[in-house]
Amino acid sequence: MNRQFTLRAAVAGAMLAAVSLSSIPAAAQAVPADLTVMPPVPTDFQPKKTSWGDPDFRGTWPIDNIASLPMNRPANFGNRFWLTDEEFAARQAQANRSDQAYDAEDKAGRIGMGHWVESDASGRRTSLLVDPANGQLPAMTPQAQALYKAGRSSWTPNTSFNWVTDFDSWDRCISRGFPASMLPFRYNNGIRVYQSPGYVTIALEMLGTRVIPIRSGNPEHWPENVQGYLGNSVGHWEGNTLVIETTNLKTGDSATQDAFARNGSPLNMATMGVPANNTIPTSSQAKVVERLTMTGDNSIVYEMTYSDPEVFTAPFTARLDWTRNDDYGFFEYACHEGNVQVRNYITADRAGTLEKASEAELSAEAGGAH
Numbered sequence: 001m002n003r004q005f006t007l008r009a010a011v012a013g014a015m016l017a018a019v020s021l022s023s024i025p026a027a028a029q030a031v032p033a034d035l036t037v038m039p040p041v042p043t044d045f046q047p048k049k050t051s052w053g054d055p056d057f058r059g060t061w062p063i064d065n066i067a068s069l070p071m072n073r074p075a076n077f078g079n080r081f082w083l084t085d086e087e088f089a090a091r092q093a094q095a096n097r098s099d100q101a102y103d104a105e106d107k108a109g110r111i112g113m114g115h116w117v118e119s120d121a122s123g124r125r126t127s128l129l130v131d132p133a134n135g136q137l138p139a140m141t142p143q144a145q146a147l148y149k150a151g152r153s154s155w156t157p158n159t160s161f162n163w164v165t166d167f168d169s170w171d172r173c174i175s176r177g178f179p180a181s182m183l184p185f186r187y188n189n190g191i192r193v194y195q196s197p198g199y200v201t202i203a204l205e206m207l208g209t210r211v212i213p214i215r216s217g218n219p220e221h222w223p224e225n226v227q228g229y230l231g232n233s234v235g236h237w238e239g240n241t242l243v244i245e246t247t248n249l250k251t252g253d254s255a256t257q258d259a260f261a262r263n264g265s266p267l268n269m270a271t272m273g274v275p276a277n278n279t280i281p282t283s284s285q286a287k288v289v290e291r292l293t294m295t296g297d298n299s300i301v302y303e304m305t306y307s308d309p310e311v312f313t314a315p316f317t318a319r320l321d322w323t324r325n326d327d328y329g330f331f332e333y334a335c336h337e338g339n340v341q342v343r344n345y346i347t348a349d350r351a352g353t354l355e356k357a358s359e360a361e362l363s364a365e366a367g368g369a370h
Contacts, residue, residue: 031124035082038130038319041301047240047294052197054214055240057292060330061300061322062205064189066123070273071183071318073127073135081135083124123321127273128183131305131317137267137275138314144281151254151279154345155269160353161345165257168278169250169264172342173207173335175229177264177278178249179288179304181208183271183318190330191322200235200242206333212244222248224284229264231288238291246288253281266306283310298324 032039047055077083083091127135140148152159153168160166169175176185181204190205202210212233219234226232231249235242252263254277265280286308293301300322307315 035080038081057193060326060328061191062328063184067184071128072273077126128318130319138312144311147253147255147281153278155278161349178230180268185270242292244290249286254279
């Protein structure tokens with residue numbers, strides 16, 4: 001579904017409150033008796049093989065089923081990775097109430113938030129983060145924090161929009177940032193995996209396709225001065241686990257006036273529990289390591305470790321449960337075509353500036369009495 005900028009300010013809060021839930025839990029690891037323990041990813045499942053001998057990950061793996069999980073762990077869960085039985089029952093009860101609301105919407109012949117913002121009960125996890133163990137993103141460095149606070153995008157409050165340098169790369173339909181593109185959003189969470197000898201391709205429903213060569217030994221990344229919004233990803237197999245190392249990410253921040261030095265955020269605020277405003281910078285030291293492990297015919301555990309010592313004071317790791325759904329409707333995300341909102345933001349802001357100037361002039365002519 002195409003991103004609607006004009007609706008965002010009005011319905012962002014409603015989106016989070018009205019996320020559609022299903023009573024079918026996501027495929028996930030078994031919950032340990034000690035809810036403060038995160039067990040290692042199981043590696044005993046033997047996936048089917050492709051005709052050339054690689055583990056077969058092909059299929060559609062939408063992550064809308066975990067879109068309700070926050071990145072940071074809410075404080076009320078303390079040091080627990082997992083919900084109690086009572087908390088999980090309450091989460092499922094909320095899922096059932098949401099289902100009933102959307103069934104009523106269907107019967108009334110109208111399509112609203114229930115079919116735009118969809119996820120299910122999201123399982124027993126308390127957050128996406130598994131490291132640090134406290135479930136909180138590491139602090140930013142002082143330099144990065146200053147750039148973060150000075151950043152501008154259509155997500156930042158009280159921003160004057162005068163030119164394209166007041167928008168981030170997602171506002172301009174270029175990129176959602178990385179690894180933000182691999183994390184759940186409010187909608188359009190489709191992920192499709194293709195394989196051929198020597199390559200794995202990850203097609204994202206919203207802004208991005210990653211063609212990943214499989215190499216052992218030297219990953220042969222691009223030269224340092226070559227960058228990409230999704231970086232340069234190179235993979236290799238460790239047993240049945242696909243390991244992908246991504247470097248050469250587009251550097252930049254949202255504070256600069258240089259259009260070529262601006263960038264999207266590595267974490268997107270539309271993923272629940274992520275810092276606001278989409279203005280976290282990216283340095284040349286940014287690196288992402290992903291590990292994809294099949295734990296059943298219809299389940300993949302996806303782990304992502306992000307490190308950027310110029311921006312975050314420590315690395316962090318998120319773990320996501322992917323569930324196969326080959327019936328998922330995967331449509332073109334035509335973001336740039338018809339994207340008039342960048343122009344509309346600018347023209348509206350400039351018109352408002354002219355109106356204020358006219359009011360000041362009239363007031364001055366009337367001796368301040370106007």
